[in-house]
Amino acid sequence: MNRRELLKAAAVLPLVQTALSNASFAQSPWPSRNITMIVPFPAGGQADLAARPVALALEKILGKPVIVDNRAGGGGGSVGNAAAARAEPDGYTLLMTLSSLAVLPEADRLFGRPVAYEVSQFAPVARVLADPTLLAVPASAPWKTLQDFVDDARKRPGQIPYGSSGPYGTLHVAMEMFAASAGIKLLHVPFRGAGPALTALLGGTVQAMASAPGTLKQHVDDGKMRVLANWGAQRVSSFPDLPTFRELGYKDVEFYIWAGLFAQSALPAPIMTRLREAMAQAAKSPEVMKTFENAGSPVAYLDAPEFSKFVAEDSARLIAAVKKIGKVE
Numbered sequence: 058m059n060r061r062e063l064l065k066a067a068a069v070l071p072l073v074q075t076a077l078s079n080a081s082f083a084q085s086p087w088p089s090r091n092i093t094m095i096v097p098f099p100a101g102g103q104a105d106l107a108a109r110p111v112a113l114a115l116e117k118i119l120g121k122p123v124i125v126d127n128r129a130g131g132g133g134g135s136v137g138n139a140a141a142a143r144a145e146p147d148g149y150t151l152l153m154t155l156s157s158l159a160v161l162p163e164a165d166r167l168f169g170r171p172v173a174y175e176v177s178q179f180a181p182v183a184r185v186l187a188d189p190t191l192l193a194v195p196a197s198a199p200w201k202t203l204q205d206f207v208d209d210a211r212k213r214p215g216q217i218p219y220g221s222s223g224p225y226g227t228l229h230v231a232m233e234m235f236a237a238s239a240g241i242k243l244l245h246v247p248f249r250g251a252g253p254a255l256t257a258l259l260g261g262t263v264q265a266m267a268s269a270p271g272t273l274k275q276h277v278d279d280g281k282m283r284v285l286a287n288w289g290a291q292r293v294s295s296f297p298d299l300p301t302f303r304e305l306g307y308k309d310v311e312f313y314i315w316a317g318l319f320a321q322s323a324l325p326a327p328i329m330t331r332l333r334e335a336m337a338q339a340a341k342s343p344e345v346m347k348t349f350e351n352a353g354s355p356v357a358y359l360d361a362p363e364f365s366k367f368v369a370e371d372s373a374r375l376i377a378a379v380k381k382i383g384k385v386e
Contacts, residue, residue, distance in 0.1 A: 088121040092123045092148070094111075097128055097136060100127055100252050101256070102255075103227075104153050118339060133223035138161065145321075146323035153316060153319075154319060155315065156314060157222075159368070163225075167380075167384060182319060182364070183336035185318065189293060190268060190313070191267070192235070192265065194266075194284075196280055196283050207239050210242070210243060218264055220255075220258055221245060221267075231312040232266075234288075238307045255268065284296060286301065288301070
C-alpha cells in the first residue's frame with residue numbers, strides 16, 4: 058500500500074469506527090441495567106412523594122430496577138440537581154425535582170456565587186404533580202385565620218419562625234412572596250428539605266411552613282396542623298374550605314409546587330422517546346393514581362412538549378419573583 062492509500066485509509070477509519078459505535082449503540086437495548094432517579098431532597102417532601110410511586114411503576118414498565126437516590130444538600134436541591142446535570146446522558150441517571158430547579162441558578166448569580174448548573178443542561182420528560190402550596194401552622198398555634206397570623210407578625214417583626222427546604226427553594230420563595238405582599242417580616246429557618254422542615258413544624262421548632270397538600274393532608278386530618286391559606290388561583294379539592302390568598306386580598310401571591318422528571322439535554326432521541334412512553338404509562342397506572350389521590354395530590358401529567366412550555370413560563374415568573382425579593386438569608 059502506497060503513501061496515498063495509507064492516508065486515505067487513515068481518514069476513513071474514524072468514520073468507520075463512529076458508524077460501528079452508533080450501530081452498537083442502536084442495537085443496545087435501553088435499559089439494560091439499573092436506573093437511578095435522583096431526588097435532590099430528603100424523604101418526606103413533594104419530590105420524594107412523586108418519585109417513589111413513579112419509580113415503582115417504571116420498574117414494571119421498563120423491566121429494570123429504578124432506584125430512588127435522595128441526594129440532599131446545597132439548599133433548595135442544588136447538590137442533587139447539579140449531580141444529575143453532570144451525569145452521563147445515557148438514560149441511567151434521571152432527576153425528579155421541583156420548580157426550584159430554575160430559581161437556584163438565579164440565586165447563585167444574585168449572590169455572585171459560581172452557578173452549580175444551568176437549566177439548559179436538562180430536558181423535561183414529564184410533569185407528575187402540580188399543586189398550589191398551602192400555609193400550615195401547628196394546631197396549637199393561636200392563629201385561626203390568615204389575618205390573625207398577619208396581625209401578630211406585624212406586632213412582632215422577625216419573630217415568627219418558618220421552615221423551608223433551603224434558601225430560594227420552593228417553600229422559601231412562596232413564603233417570601235407572601236411576606237412581601239403582606240408587609241411583614243418573618244424569621245427564615247432553612248432545612249435540608251421539606252421533610253425535615255415538616256418534622257420541625259410538627260415538633261414546634263418552627264411555627265409556619267408552605268407545603269403541598271399531599272404532604273400536609275394526613276397531619277391536618279389527624280388534628281396536628283391547621284392550614285390558613287392556599288397559594289393557588291383556585292381552591293383545592295382536598296381542602297375545599299381553605300381560601301386562596303387572592304380571595305383574601307393578596308392579588309400578587311400565587312405559587313405552585315410542581316414535581317417533574319428530567320433527563321440530560323444530550324439524551325439520545327430514541328431513549329427520550331422510550332422514557333416518555335414509559336412515563337405516560339406510569340402516570341396512568343392505577344397504583345400511581347391511587348397513591349397520589351390518597352395523598353391529596355392528584356396526578357398532573359404533562360408530556361415533554363407541554364411540560365417544556367410549562368417550565369419556561371413558570372420559571373420566568375419565579376425568576377422575576379426572586380429578583381423582586383432580592384438578597385435574603
